[in-house]
Amino acid sequence: MDLLEESVVPEHARDVKAEARAFAEEHIAPAAQEYHDSGEYPWEILEAGMDAGLVAQDISEEYGGRGLDLYEIFAIAEEFYRADAGIGLTMMLASFGAEIVEEYGSEEQKAEFLRPVAENDQITGLAVSEPDTGSDLAGMTTSAEKDEEAGEWVLNGEKYWIGNAVEADWLTLYAKTSDGEDRYGNYSMFIVPTDAPGYEAEHIPEKIGMRASKQGHIVLDDCRIPEENLVGVEGAGFYMLAEFFNHGRIVVGGHGLGLAAAAIEEAWEFVHDREAFSRDVSEFQAVQHILADMRMEFEAARSLNWRAAKKVAEGENAGFWAASAKTKSTEVANFCAERAMQLHGGRSILQERRVSRVYRDVRIPVIYEGANEIQRNLIYRQSKY
Structure with a gap:
């Protein structure tokens, strides 16, 4: 089951998506539970991500980065968050806010502050x-x-x-x-x-x-x-942030999609490897309907999010599309995590279970980059455009 398959991803963003997936499988997923339990800052993984060219690389080549665009950063977000949201957030925050300096800062500021971040000497x-x-x-x-x-x-x-x-x-x-x-x-x-x-x-x-x-x-x-x-x-600070958050909310939608994919994967694997009442759990129609609902909501959110990425990248009513994508994707993550917990039964609350970690993590993206209640205000106000 490859929920984050590349068919909806623009062709130019597929290589970096593959890089992010390979990195996540090698470095993030195996260490996720350890870092969740300890609560320590994952310096070693962050540094490995820097060496792999996957941290702070939305900064342009002129200042030492790869110049990755919105589509590419969104693709990275899906893959990192599917592996683990905590480590994924650490890696994506290493250059958070630097985009504002690149967009509005002076050449002197860019040389002094941007280049060390792009070259992974600073965060x-x-x-x-x-x-x-x-x-x-x-x-x-x-x-x-x-x-x-x-x-x-x-x-x-x-x-x-x-x-x-x-x-x-x-x-x-x-x-x-x-x-x-x-x-x-x-x-x-x-x-x-x-x-x-x-x-x-x-x-x-x-x-x-x-x-x-x-x-x-x-x-x-x-x-x-x-x-x-x-x-x-x-x-001009308010207006700088408004533009910055339009791009950021697309990426946060990717956070939600990665988490939703993780929840669906865990639920699917669990019910297909467990028996109850002398039957495979996946044979119960109620279980099949829950999985069907999870999949439909996920696919709807992902389609919306990638469409919204294009609208924001092209500056077409960006506020509406960014708010819509962020809200839908992060709330679908909550829906999928809750349903996955229910399908896991009592095992869902065990600290060692990935689904338990996902269930905790999904509560956070509905709040950051503007709470979803605020996003609904934006969606309503900008729906007329």
Whole structure:
């Protein structure tokens, strides 16, 4: 059963998809349970992914990357998350936010910050969410004030749920720079080295899912960065993120599809290798119907997601398609994981079972990159276009 078969994948993205599958089978899947149990950061696997050219390679060739496009990153996401979501997230977060610097940063910023990430000498992250604010991008309170005399920006506030907050060399950080009436024009993006004075970060306590990926709580206490670390134009941060998240939500759809595929695989194998009431469990019509529903939902989500990838890549009502793909794919992952747990019966709750790990992991993508309730707002508002 090859649920992630390549027929819907654009031809140019199939080679990197095959690379990702081979890597996942060799490095991620065999270590997944170990890292889930320990909750340790998978440095060795991340470094192996770097050596394989599968980490931070959406950065263009001009700055040291492979220039992988949206279709190729989406294809990698499906394969990594099918093997393990926690390790997969770690590998995909290693350059998270760097795309904003490439799109809007100065040539000096790209040379100083992008190239070391593309060459896998550094890792980065994106700092947006706060302890009391997640999906409301125009409600963040972390501030950035310019100290004209010192030629610096002074940051104050907190960030929460930030991937690589502790491990990263630098972050792309979203902060409030004004109090104008246009609440969407009050925010800007900054490059913040994690060794900047006034930057402190600690790991968030252990999570139930995606345990091989580390998120952190950042406290910015008069954190000072050079004024040239402003990315692009002051006040354009909200709009930068809106565009960035359109691409990101397509990839998160890939997260959901990889998890859904894992759930279906586990359920199929289990019911075809177990007997009850002197019959193979797969012979019961109720079981067959559950598997049929899982497969139909998966195929519908995958078709939508790949169609949405094309719409976003071509800039055709990108917000609608990105939100639709992310919502459908991550919710199908939850549906498939719950059904797979039911088919496994009592064994589903055993820590050692892959289906148990998948069941925990699927709860997370419905929240990150904008909770699905917010995505439904976007889908409704942009349906008229």
